[in-house]
Amino acid sequence: MEQQLKELQTEALAKVEAAADLKQLNDIRVAYLGKKGPITEVLKGMGKLSAEERPKMGALANEVRAAVSAAIEGKQSALEQQAIQAQLEKETVDVTLPGRPARAGNAHPLTKVVEEIEDLFIGMGYSIAEGPEVEMDYYNFEALNLPKGHPARDMQDSFYITEDILLRTHTSPVQARTMEKHKGQGPVKIICPGKVYRRDNDDATHSHQFTQIEGLVVDENISMGDLKGTLEVFAKKLFGEDREIRLRPSFFPFTEPSVEVDVSCMCGGKGCRICKETGWIEILGAGMVHPNVLEMAGFDSQKYTGFAFGMGPDRIAMLKYGIDDIRHFYTDDIRFLKQFAEHE
Numbered sequence: 001m002e003q004q005l006k007e008l009q010t011e012a013l014a015k016v017e018a019a020a021d022l023k024q025l026n027d028i029r030v031a032y033l034g035k036k037g038p039i040t041e042v043l044k045g046m047g048k049l050s051a052e053e054r055p056k057m058g059a060l061a062n063e064v065r066a067a068v069s070a071a072i073e074g075k076q077s078a079l080e081q082q083a084i085q086a087q088l089e090k091e092t093v094d095v096t097l098p099g100r101p102a103r104a105g106n107a108h109p110l111t112k113v114v115e116e117i118e119d120l121f122i123g124m125g126y127s128i129a130e131g132p133e134v135e136m137d138y139y140n141f142e143a144l145n146l147p148k149g150h151p152a153r154d155m156q157d158s159f160y161i162t163e164d165i166l167l168r169t170h171t172s173p174v175q176a177r178t179m180e181k182h183k184g185q186g187p188v189k190i191i192c193p194g195k196v197y198r199r200d201n202d203d204a205t206h207s208h209q210f211t212q213i214e215g216l217v218v219d220e221n222i223s224m225g226d227l228k229g230t231l232e233v234f235a236k237k238l239f240g241e242d243r244e245i246r247l248r249p250s251f252f253p254f255t256e257p258s259v260e261v262d263v264s265c266m267c268g269g270k271g272c273r274i275c276k277e278t279g280w281i282e283i284l285g286a287g288m289v290h291p292n293v294l295e296m297a298g299f300d301s302q303k304y305t306g307f308a309f310g311m312g313p314d315r316i317a318m319l320k321y322g323i324d325d326i327r328h329f330y331t332d333d334i335r336f337l338k339q340f341a342e343h344e
């Protein structure tokens, strides 16, 4: 029996040594150390042994088990180590491969135009003022000389949240809020860019959401000449040094007098499709701040005067980039937006 056990040990150790992978090793474990394994089988014959031989055989059987078990464990960690090594080699990174280019996004064409206009006015000493898009009726209309029931309100039908709260129809409430903060003390010199909303039937030139930039200057001795000079600088910087502006009388409730401002067309006055054969393109509305608006904001209209202007960056971007439909700005079609990536 002693001989049998020793042979079994030699046999098992050789098989463990030869095991090629973890599966084979596990099969060996089950075969030799399992309940139906040969060691158990041999020990069944213990009953025939003498009382003094029995414990000796029992001890030897345990030694054999321990030796085989230790060999299996040793082999197992060696095989696991090999597997890790093999995987590492398989997954080697080739650092000489060219990298994948990072996908850069690009600014929205409207953002670009707004930022260009902002830079231009910052260069002339203006600061940028912002305000809420969900606005009170008071700031959106009343503080701008548009009391409840004023007919000009019909031109700016909005989305009302309650009777007194609405989505702002223009960025003018930012002017009203800024003037209020100044508590009757000039100078005020701001531009207010932002999104505005009007109930409208969307088509190629109308969108219920659009963008505005308004400007406001309030100080002593501000005249119509300052307004004209400012807008001339603006038009030339944005559209080109050869461009001119012209002022036509108009009406806005919050300015008096009020003007529409046109810039000369790129066709040089000959007439083309863009200027509808007139040689001029309308770009903004402006005027001297109405004394009522100044007084309502706490400014002494005898001491202070000011001018205000408002323009649509959507329309300016359309002219600048030759875009034929305002809705492109708001539908977020990646094919449209990608055209404005900067290729440097």
Ligand SMILES: [Zn+2]
Binding pocket: 265, 266, 267, 268, 269, 270, 271, 272, 273, 274, 275, 276, 277, 278, 279, 280
């Ligand atoms: Zn033209």
